Amino acid sequence: MTRIPERLKVSPFFAFYLVQAIQIGVGILGFQRLLTKAAGNDAWISILFAGIGVHVIIWMTYKILDKQEGDITDVHKILFGKWIGAALSLLLIMYLSLLSITILRTYIEVVQVWIFPGIRISLFSASILIIVFYVVNGGLRTVTGMAVLGVILPAYLLFSLFYPLKYSFFENLLPIFDHSILEILQSTKQVTLSILGFETLLFYYPFLKEARKSQKWAHLGSASTIFVYLAVMVVSTAYFSEEQLMRNIWATLTMLKIVELPFVERVEYVAISSWLFVILPNICLAIWAASRGLKRILNKKQRPMVVLLLIFVCVVSCTLRTREQVDMLNNYTAQIGFFLIYGYIPFLFLFSTVYYRIKGRKST
């Protein structure tokens, strides 16, 4: 297990920001559509279910990592050997790149549809990725700083949820539990894309001072994410009629159209601009984790890896041109992410528990 120098580490409570910052991303701008399609007015219950799921997965992740005091590449190496372990780590790295492409491209699509239809995808991607490079270059401490900003600065947008209340029909939430458990679970699956990203914990775990103590902060971070999603879901269920909610691609933004302030005519423009602060730490953290992984398995310097990844992300995001393609990208990422957090991590957890039990027996 490589020792990380103390000066590069961050305090355990930053796990709160690292987890929350990457969980709230582009997903929250329009996650309601798919949830409502599956579970109608009970969609908010599925968010609670997803919250429980995420807590269990975070607990498992900590259990896996606590044994090693290292990151996922170490775990893979010990459990599966050098080659298979490296291959598995590579798959994780590819997934993280896919995640950052999804975040970047979806954000650009929002800007295209809502503010500047004529914007050049290549220029815009490049200028965001240059900032990402600048941040990732500073190491995890800088990325953490970005995550703190990404949580605190746009937090004021929560207040805009009060405006739609005036035009809301809370009758829409009744009757509660009118859908079957199966439908609600299907909707829970749809929440996945929105809460993905906390798997980066697998990479930055050794960078947390007294990493075991950070577990409660990671749980708190994810709980506050779930709270935000819950609030947005409840308000949008009351504000839109069911069919209307299924039609709106960015229901959260559409909801902001009702906000009336004396000094701003359209709050959604302000929101989309501030949203850059939300997606920046997302991309930064994903790219940082991916490049860190590459560094570990290839034994190379991290900086060239970052440049490589960023060029890859930029090229792929430029090739996606239409709504269908972006939607497909989102679906794929959600599918893979769903498999990763509910399939692979529990598998890894069971595998490592059994492995250490057998090993423990042999040594005694």
Place this chain on the structure above:
Amino acid sequence: MRKYLFIFLLLNFFLTGCVEQKIIDDINIISAVGYDAKEEGKVKGTVVIPVYKADQSISSETFIAEAKVSKEINRQIQMKSADPLENGAIEVVLFGQDLAEKGVYEITDTFERDARIGARLFLAVVDGTADEILKKNIGNLGTGTHLNTLIEHNMRHRELPRSNLHLFMYSYYSRVRDPFLPYLKLEGNKVKVEGVALFDKDKAIDYLNDKDMFFFKALMENFRNGAYTYNVGDHLVTTYNITMKRQFDVNKAMTQPKVNVLIQLEAHIREYTGKKLDPKIIDKARVAFEQDINKKTKELLERFRDQHIDPVGVGMHARTQTRNFDEEKWNEVYQNATFHVSSKVLITETGVIE
């Protein structure tokens, strides 16, 4: 490395000129739009822009075009305008009665789809044609703003029930509620709120007059200052309501719906044509008011039922109280629904004199 990074970051600043600029002095901001039905399925669009004059007064300029599709109107009007027309600040959209009765979905969909259009946009139906109103120069803030404030204050403080683009679309897509819009009329040089236009899906089919508006609004939302004048014996009493509550109970929603409505309100007496307002008369006024509410609201609910529409959202209340609610079944049995309205009025004040 550092140096290149710095130059890269610096280059970012030059990107600011890369998107289309819209300088406020060089564009025409549309404040109101009107649509009327013409022969052969054509639609006539009227667009109003405020003109800010040097002496700080504001007048309005209108552009008119006719086309088959509403989007084509926009193109034709752009051809007549010196500066590009921008639709981001439209405050009011008017529909002529003929068009409203043919259906407005094509037009409202355009507005809903456009990210630049706000959700607080007011829609209204005009008794007559929309261009009549928009061609006139009404109010001293420009026609669009005048209509906007007219509708807004009547919704906020008076008997006009709340509606805007969002609420219209909400009801349109909701299968348990039907939309309605304010109904305006041009009288001389003034625009008057005439009542409410009721829609079946996107077609206007009935109109409520201003007398019924009070009861219509009472069935849906809490509001203050709704005035209602009625007879007590030989005299007239005018009350202003202060608070309002209502409760819907729907029994047997899936077979033979029985709808019980309870309306509770507190009111002040503001006007009385008789001499002395003693407790006896106040009590009489209370009973008369309750009877009026019961009768009128029941009539309204039955009128809606017979026209196969549900602007109040009885279906929405039924859904909240029924498990496995089936919208299609509800629409069938709604025809057989029976209504029972009861009310409780509390007259709390009678003004500053005894």
